[in-house]
Amino acid sequence: MAVPQPDRDLAAWMTAYGPGLRRYFRRRADDADVDDLVQEVFLRLQSAQLSTPIDNVERYLFAAARNALISRYRRQKARASLLHDEFEDVIEISEQRSPERIVIGQQEYRRVLEAIQNLPPRAREAFQYHRFENLTYQAIAQRMGISREAVKELMHRALVRIVEEMEPEL
Template sequence: MLGLEGPYLTMPASRPDSDIEAWVSAYGPGLRRYFRRRASEADVDDLVQDVFLRLQAAKFSAPIDNVEGYLFATARNVLIDAYRQRARSNAAAREKWAAEAPTSDPLSPERIAIGQDEYRRVVEAIVNLPPRAREAFELHRFEHLTYQAIAQRMGITKESVKELMHRALVRIAEDMEVGQ
């Protein structure tokens, strides 16, 4: 047995016959509970259907002694197949995206000039910040200090550092928009 007794399945007193409808009504709710714990809600009914399709397609040469064990082993295999199919689908989508993704333009003299101009404008915007806002900004962005560490170094509160950073970022954004 797969250790699936308990809340997953309530076995009827006697094994249902080979009629699929009887198996669906007897074991369908247990399989749904099993799949709900392992797959998305949207996939549960499809997975249960796959289990019963496999059961219907199977040719039994002898009666099944442990119906519950057989069904849940089949359910496990259906779930593994679904995971594998999803992985293949995701890999194919990634490959398709990579093949169709636009390649970046090679560095042209024009792109280099635009980049240098934007860099110059950002540096100029930082330099033109008020002294305390510039100090807080530089400590945070270039020295990677936390707001608390900046507050201790500058002798101010953490809230004051937040306000200085906010002002600095707004001012830099405004300067960058004006320069466009």
């Protein structure tokens, strides 16, 4: 196979080496991350300021792929340690539960449920689909037979009404 080299023909390299990079990443990363990692390799190649042509494109790309995996692993490890620290803070706060705080929490919970029940029917339906069934606006629009923009407006109205009902009375 003739490998394009002059001026780093990125599109041709993506066609030639993309499938191999995908196989490489599938064995080493989550399936959800494969396309992002392949894209990261080609972005690195595109942004690289090389003064000399690449002698072995395949070796260069797979070295960049290895480096992309290492970078991703380091970022995930850093995020995990941050989440761990935050989780410990949450545990400390939750240990400070008192009977009074529990009663207040239960009252707030009832107020939220009441605020949701007081929404107009269509806004309540859209809100419940989105918040309780985790549907996207597009999926809600299809289910309700309305446009995505209409769902967006219903959600906005629902959130404003809930916030208004939940605000402490002055």
